[in-house]
Amino acid sequence: MKTDAGTVSPTRALAATVFAFVSAHWVLTLVSALVIRAAYKRYASPLRKYPGPFLASFSRLWMVKSTASGRTHLDHIELHRKYGPVVRIAPNEVSIASPEAARTLLSAGKRFFKTPFYGVFPPPENPDIFTETREDVHATKKRVANVPYSMAAMQQLSPFINDTIEVLFKKIDEHIDNRRGIFDLGAYLHYFAFDVLGEVAFSRSFGFLAEGRDVDNAIKTIDKSQTYNGIVGQVPELDYLLRRNPLWQFIPWLSTKNALITRMALEEMARRQPFDKDNAGLLRTGDGRRDLMASLIQGHLKDPERFREGDVFAVAHGAIFAGSDSTASTMQSFFWHILDSKPVYQSIVREIEAAVKDGTIPATGNISWNEAQNLPYLQACLKEAMRVRPAVGLNITRLVPPEGAELDGIRFPGGVSIAANGWVLHRDRETFGADADLFRPERWLEDEENAKRMERYMFQFGGGSHLCIGRNLALLEINKVVPRLLREYRFELAHPGQPLRANASFFVVQEGLEVYVKRA
Ligand code: HEM
Numbered sequence: 001m002k003t004d005a006g007t008v009s010p011t012r013a014l015a016a017t018v019f020a021f022v023s024a025h026w027v028l029t030l031v032s033a034l035v036i037r038a039a040y041k042r043y044a045s046p047l048r049k050y051p052g053p054f055l056a057s058f059s060r061l062w063m064v065k066s067t068a069s070g071r072t073h074l075d076h077i078e079l080h081r082k083y084g085p086v087v088r089i090a091p092n093e094v095s096i097a098s099p100e101a102a103r104t105l106l107s108a109g110k111r112f113f114k115t116p117f118y119g120v121f122p123p124p125e126n127p128d129i130f131t132e133t134r135e136d137v138h139a140t141k142k143r144v145a146n147v148p149y150s151m152a153a154m155q156q157l158s159p160f161i162n163d164t165i166e167v168l169f170k171k172i173d174e175h176i177d178n179r180r181g182i183f184d185l186g187a188y189l190h191y192f193a194f195d196v197l198g199e200v201a202f203s204r205s206f207g208f209l210a211e212g213r214d215v216d217n218a219i220k221t222i223d224k225s226q227t228y229n230g231i232v233g234q235v236p237e238l239d240y241l242l243r244r245n246p247l248w249q250f251i252p253w254l255s256t257k258n259a260l261i262t263r264m265a266l267e268e269m270a271r272r273q274p275f276d277k278d279n280a281g282l283l284r285t286g287d288g289r290r291d292l293m294a295s296l297i298q299g300h301l302k303d304p305e306r307f308r309e310g311d312v313f314a315v316a317h318g319a320i321f322a323g324s325d326s327t328a329s330t331m332q333s334f335f336w337h338i339l340d341s342k343p344v345y346q347s348i349v350r351e352i353e354a355a356v357k358d359g360t361i362p363a364t365g366n367i368s369w370n371e372a373q374n375l376p377y378l379q380a381c382l383k384e385a386m387r388v389r390p391a392v393g394l395n396i397t398r399l400v401p402p403e404g405a406e407l408d409g410i411r412f413p414g415g416v417s418i419a420a421n422g423w424v425l426h427r428d429r430e431t432f433g434a435d436a437d438l439f440r441p442e443r444w445l446e447d448e449e450n451a452k453r454m455e456r457y458m459f460q461f462g463g464g465s466h467l468c469i470g471r472n473l474a475l476l477e478i479n480k481v482v483p484r485l486l487r488e489y490r491f492e493l494a495h496p497g498q499p500l501r502a503n504a505s506f507f508v509v510q511e512g513l514e515v516y517v518k519r520a
Pocket residue numbers: 129130131142318319320322323324326327330390391392396397459460461462463465466467468469470471473474475
């Protein structure tokens with residue numbers, strides 16, 4: 001364009017030249033822009049001093065790739081062995097290996113808040129206790145939910161667990177009586193954990209045990225959804241293009257709206273309407289049992305403004321997602337480890353037999369929580385299984401508060417993400433000993449003081465204000481079913497020495513725990 005005087009303005013001339021260059025060399029321009037952006041991310045960040053994979057220093061691709069591989073827990077162990085205690089795993093994120101640092105990171109009141117990773121877990125429009133990232137809202141919801149999740153309340157749920165144990169034992173007996181050979185104990189423990197939660201949450205069994213299969217592919221659907229959450233959670237903005245995109249629901253195999261578990265939760269919500277003080281607790285059979293949904297409805301009736309109807313649904317429904325794969329994975333790890341080592345298995349069987357003989361545990365029928373606590377070797381094996389194979393395989397990630405913070409002597413700037421992975425933390429040799437990689441239950445029994453110290457650095461249930469709300473239920477369930485299985489049956493691995501197949505979506509979902517089983 002010409003000026004009044006008929007000459008071209010220098011600015012316009014420059015713009016025209018740049019435009020012409022970009023049009024002619026757009027590939028080169030795009031590549032250069034990406035390189036500059038990557039270099040900026042790599043070098044301008046205060047995290048540049050920390051080592052890590054090259055890809056991770058300028059993009060989140062390393063995290064996406066590692067999560068998609070299903071073995072991110074193992075990747076993180078390798079990373080820390082290679083690079084040391086603080087590793088840069090994304091431009092704005094480091095992973096830490098120090099259990100002391102992790103304790104501070106997860107402590108209540110230190111203001112390390114959840115990252116947007118959690119916002120990807122459904123339903124984003126109505127977060128539950130796990131997915132809520134606003135700390136004040138989370139605290140309100142958790143206060144209400146803490147009541148039905150307390151150990152006292154859980155003890156009242158024992159009859160639900162007992163009923164489910166009976167179904168499991170009937171299936172094992174049928175298997176033995178019909179001489180069916182290899183028994184997929186891992187799958188049945190998975191069905192058991194899901195059915196217990198159906199009973200506990202809605203007074204309804206999902207029927208996995210009774211049918212001996214994944215009815216309606218419900219478990220697969222949850223696992224697929226968790227895989228999506230884990231991967232997309234690494235780049236949460238992508239969720240707007242994918243699951244939060246209105247077109248997503250038209251892709252039938254991706255939508256979870258009609259999944260068995262969601263359908264059941266919705267049916268139960270509808271069946272219990274209208275919520276009122278008289279009937280909220282005692283709905284199913286008039287036998288006085290109060291399930292989780294009933295207790296949450298009571299919480300809602302007490303404070304309808306702060307714990308809304310939608311929260312009742314979200315928390316009860318979320319319990320199935322948070323509590324089933326996690327509990328199943330823990331039991332599978334426990335069984336695999338004790339069966340993989342003949343001396344360990346023999347010690348545990350000896351302990352159970354002696355406990356029956358001296359009346360510590362009953363010879364038949366249910367075993368109570370308190371009775372199971374009197375089996376120290378079994379308890380040590382359980383703790384050790386949760387140490388070497390914690391059920392959560394992905395990182396637990398928190399944001400450093402804006403003013404920055406110190407973790408185990410290292411100062412981190414505000415706004416960066418800090419990741420802690422249980423598989424890494426639980427292998428810390430200073431805390432757990434030079435043989436921390438090994439499954440060795442005796443470490444919990446050798447020295448009481450040391451056992452207490454190790455206990456402080458166990459993260460299988462997370463920590464601080466986000467400590468797992470379902471841990472009492474999970475531990476109760478495990479302590480009721482595991483000693484009873486060990487008392488009544490004898491197991492042998494069908495494929496000795498073959499490790500479990502493990503895929504970390506959020507939880508480490510495991511397969512391959514196949515055994516020969518006979519009556520004790
Ligand atoms: C052995 C079984 C279980 C393990 C290993 C486990 C593990 C964990 C871990 C590590 C966290 C913290 C996650 C984080 O901060 O990112 C967590 C949180 C949570 N878990 Fe569990 N869990 C188990 C069973 C259950 C059960 C049975 C339920 C419910 C019925 C449950 C419900 C929850 C909820 C709602 C949260 C979020 C707590 C919060 O943020 O305040 N979990 N769990």
